[in-house]
Amino acid sequence: MPELDLPQRQATDTLMLTGFWYRVLSADRVQRNQLHKVTLLETPLVLGRDRLGKPFALRDSCPHRGMPLNGGKFDGENLECPYHGWQYDVHNGQCQLIPSLTADQHMKIDRIYAGNYACEEQDGFLWVFIPDPGPPGAGFTERTEPREPVPEIAKFSDRYKLAYLQAEMPVSIDHGIIGLMDPAHGPFVHQAWWWRTQKSIHEKKKDFEPIPNGFRMSAHTPSSNSAPYRLLRLYAEADSITTTIDFVLPNIRTETIRAGKYWFSSLTTVTPITRNHCRIDVVAAWNLFRWIPFGPELLKFVFAKFVEQDRRTMEIQAEGLKHNPHLMLIDDADRPAKWYFQLKAAHLEAKRTGGEMKHPMAGPVTLKWRS
Ligand code: FES
Numbered sequence: 001m002p003e004l005d006l007p008q009r010q011a012t013d014t015l016m017l018t019g020f021w022y023r024v025l026s027a028d029r030v031q032r033n034q035l036h037k038v039t040l041l042e043t044p045l046v047l048g049r050d051r052l053g054k055p056f057a058l059r060d061s062c063p064h065r066g067m068p069l070n071g072g073k074f075d076g077e078n079l080e081c082p083y084h085g086w087q088y089d090v091h092n093g094q095c096q097l098i099p100s101l102t103a104d105q106h107m108k109i110d111r112i113y114a115g116n117y118a119c120e121e122q123d124g125f126l127w128v129f130i131p132d133p134g135p136p137g138a139g140f141t142e143r144t145e146p147r148e149p150v151p152e153i154a155k156f157s158d159r160y161k162l163a164y165l166q167a168e169m170p171v172s173i174d175h176g177i178i179g180l181m182d183p184a185h186g187p188f189v190h191q192a193w194w195w196r197t198q199k200s201i202h203e204k205k206k207d208f209e210p211i212p213n214g215f216r217m218s219a220h221t222p223s224s225n226s227a228p229y230r231l232l233r234l235y236a237e238a239d240s241i242t243t244t245i246d247f248v249l250p251n252i253r254t255e256t257i258r259a260g261k262y263w264f265s266s267l268t269t270v271t272p273i274t275r276n277h278c279r280i281d282v283v284a285a286w287n288l289f290r291w292i293p294f295g296p297e298l299l300k301f302v303f304a305k306f307v308e309q310d311r312r313t314m315e316i317q318a319e320g321l322k323h324n325p326h327l328m329l330i331d332d333a334d335r336p337a338k339w340y341f342q343l344k345a346a347h348l349e350a351k352r353t354g355g356e357m358k359h360p361m362a363g364p365v366t367l368k369w370r371s
């Protein structure tokens with residue numbers, strides 16, 4: 001007997017997870033000796049690159065009296081607060097100078113730190129590690145180093161193309177993420193003659209399996225009712241095309257398509273900016289269509305269309321969400337959304353108790369829906 005759950009009422013929780021890497025800005029926007037003011041998980045940051053081009057991220061707040069540092073003087077190495085001129089090393093935040101101290105005042109200024117974050121460049125983006133909130137007394141502490149490396153796009157050959165797309169959405173991270181993994185909105189939001197229409201709705205069956213911190217839609221042959229995939233099969237002269245889609249906490253969706261020697265991968269993140277605002281970044285790498293001059297543009301066009309449709313939809317949804325409606329998640333189409341909330345809860349519980357995270361999925365599951 002198929003399980004027929006009652007629709008589950010669920011209030012979204014806008015909690016943002018700390019202890020992870022987050023995408024912050026596309027790398028090409030950040031030049032040497034320049035300062036950028038950004039917000040990530042409601043945290044004000046100042047971002048830049050030193051003289052050698054190495055990126056850094058500091059909390060945009062002077063530990064002395066809270067002055068934003070983004071308006072300060074930056075010499076490519078140290079950043080000077082515009083209020084009283086305290087200077088900080090941009091890479092470790094350590095205080096280098098307090099101009100008001102007299103020669104006989106021996107304050108240990110090297111014990112003072114501006115809030116600072118691990119910051120790295122990967123696949124065309126700057127990423128910042130947002131640690132768990134520190135103990136009181138921060139201002140005198142060195143930063144927490146991330147345990148995990150920065151997420152990286154899977155690549156299957158030395159030569160490939162890279163492109164990215166970005167859209168801001170006026171909804172919480174949770175709505176951004178469940179909107180991204182929701183299979184049932186496709187025929188209604190993403191209609192296009194070259195993709196699919198409402199008439200092409202049919203029953204789908206997909207296998208899912210648990211993976212650490214997330215779940216995977218197991219390798220499968222993509223939807224036969226979409227023209228691009230039919231084209232791809234022809235072009236790659238491949239007997240089989242397989243797609244694997246993973247979601248892992250806190251906000252990462254990866255998709256890998258392989259067709260013979262050709263491949264396409266993407267790493268999409270939904271980044272919480274504030275509680276009611278998130279940003280979606282799709283970064284894709286591929287060796288498909290390399291010899292077709294308009295290939296990348298075509299791909300970008302298709303993707304841009306999708307992302308814009310999602311953005312527009314969420315913008316309108318945000319109007320409805322203003323009135324704090326109860327929400328419901330149904331089986332099976334909203335099961336991935338339920339897993340997301342359960343994963344998040346399990347992660348937080350494991351953190352609270354210090355124990356192992358209890359994965360919400362006991363094993364592989366097959367979901368069915370029409371789309
Ligand atoms: S507030 Fe920054 S030096 Fe005083």
Ligand SMILES: [Fe+2]
Nearest residue numbers: 179180189310
């Ligand atoms: Fe979508």
